[in-house]
Amino acid sequence: MIKIGCNYLSFKGAEISVEDFIQTCHELRLDCVDFHQRAFASQETDYLLGMKRQCLDLGLPVGYLGMGGGFAGDEEFQRSKVAEAKVVIDMALVLGAPLIRVFGWSATDDEDREPLFGALARCLREVCDYGAERGVVVALQNHNNRNLAATGPDVLRIREEVDHANFSLVVDTGQWRGAHGAFGDMDPNVDIYAYIEQTLPFASYVRCKIYQIASGREEILDYARIGRLLRAVDYNGCISIVYEGDDEEDRPVSIAKAAAHLRDVFTGESS
Numbered sequence: 656m657i658k659i660g661c662n663y664l665s666f667k668g669a670e671i672s673v674e675d676f677i678q679t680c681h682e683l684r685l686d687c688v689d690f691h692q693r694a695f696a697s698q699e700t701d702y703l704l705g706m707k708r709q710c711l712d713l714g715l716p717v718g719y720l721g722m723g724g725g726f727a728g729d730e731e732f733q734r735s736k737v738a739e740a741k742v743v744i745d746m747a748l749v750l751g752a753p754l755i756r757v758f759g760w761s762a763t764d765d766e767d768r769e770p771l772f773g774a775l776a777r778c779l780r781e782v783c784d785y786g787a788e789r790g791v792v793v794a795l796q797n798h799n800n801r802n803l804a805a806t807g808p809d810v811l812r813i814r815e816e817v818d819h820a821n822f823s824l825v826v827d828t829g830q831w832r833g834a835h836g837a838f839g840d841m842d843p844n845v846d847i848y849a850y851i852e853q854t855l856p857f858a859s860y861v862r863c864k865i866y867q868i869a870s871g872r873e874e875i876l877d878y879a880r881i882g883r884l885l886r887a888v889d890y891n892g893c894i895s896i897v898y899e900g901d902d903e904e905d906r907p908v909s910i911a912k913a914a915a916h917l918r919d920v921f922t923g924e925s926s
Contacts, residue, residue, distance in 0.1 A: 657885070657921050658893045659914050660687035660718055662862065663694045665898035669906045673706060681713040683911050687893050689718040689752075689860075692743050703749040711751075718754075718893045719794065719825070719860055720747040725758040725802065726778040727771070733778050740782040744791045754792035754859060756825045757782065759804035759813060771803055776816040787821040794859055796825040797850070805832035807850030814857060824857045827897070828876055829864025835875045836864055836899065848880055856888050862895045865913045869902045872916055882920040894921065 661680050663673065671679070673694050680688050688710060696702065710717055722743045726736045743755050760775045762768050779793065786793045795813060797804045804810050810824065829836035833845025841847075855861075863881075867874035896913045898906070 657891060658686035658718075659896070659917055659921075660685050660689060660715075660893055661896045661898075661910055661914075662721075663688070663690045665865075665896055665910060666906055671906075674709060677706070677709050677713060677715060679907055679910075680715055683907060683914060685715070685896075685914060687716045687718045687895075689721065689756075689893075689895050690750075691721040691723065692746065693723060695746075698742065698746055700749055703746060707750050717747075717750045717752040718895060719756050720750060720752045720754075721756040721796075722758070725760045725798075726775055727760040727762065733774065737778050737781050740793075741785045744782070744786050744789055744793075747791050748789050752791070754794045754823065754825075755786070756794055756796050756860070758796060758798055759802050762801050762803065768803065772812060772816055775803060775813060776818075779813075779817045779822065780819055783817065783819040783821040787819075792821055792823050792859060793819075794823040794825045796827050796830070796862070797854065798827070798830045799832050799834065799836065807831075807853035810850075810854050811857075823859040824854055825860045825862060826851060826854050826858040827862040827864065828878075828881060829866070829897075829899070830862075835866055841875070848877070848884070851881060852884050852887075855884055855890060858890070858892070860893055860895065861885070861890065862897045863913075863917060865896055865898045865909070866900045867902065868898075868900060868909050868912045868916065869904060871912050873913070878917060878920045885921060 783793045799805045831847040833842035834847045
């Protein structure tokens with residue numbers, strides 16, 4: 656059964672603590688939560704165990720822990736990001752998160768992209784090795800803004816070049832080149848649903864962007880269509896609500912509407 660959860664960044668700008676976010680997700684009867692590493696006030700084990708215990712007591716599994724930034728840069732910078740990813744894996748292990756989310760590589764407009772795929776793959780393989788030793792999967796999320804992982808074919812190329820049993824994908828419905836999340840308007844010449852269809856068979860997690868939900872239905876992305884793509888690959892994992900809208904309602908109201916909408920179109924159930 657698909658699980659509907661929420662990402663902490665859905666409350667960005669709402670001045671909410673991690674503890675209050677977890678409590679709010681419980682009150683909204685969500686099934687899971689996921690976090691960005693920057694959400695936490697500390698990386699200390701005792702602090703993270705407190706967050707884990709709150710989630711456990713409220714019946715909210717931690718789906719993943721997100722790492723910020725990509726691996727683009729010189730060799731010294733790459734080494735620093737690999738080291739940071741290892742820290743995030745250790746944090747995920749304490750929290751009980753089965754995977755970490757990583758980004759790819761942002762290329763400049765005049766940069767030759769071809770050598771970058773190999774450099775990114777080398778970084779990700781080292782991170783995957785470390786994660787495998789600790790039982791934490793490493794999953795790449797698609798992203799735009801000149802990122803190497805901005806289209807379906809590019810994401811699949813990275814997956815092939817990493818070629819690691821501990822590597823997976825996080826599919827974000829709104830962070831493709833040409834998507835609303837990239838430009839503010841959908842590019843009619845780009846079929847982001849094709850990108851989603853290409854990458855979903857290899858995904859361990861799905862992030863559902865929400866932009867306009869005041870009506871009770873997401874107005875920018877076609878989640879009925881995405882639901883058909885999920886069913887076609889028998890996806891049975893977590894769905895994370897990532898709210899990036901500007902509806903005038905209180906944030907929990909928008910999240911509740913998004914959860915009901917996604918449950919309806921993905922499972923035929925709403926609450």
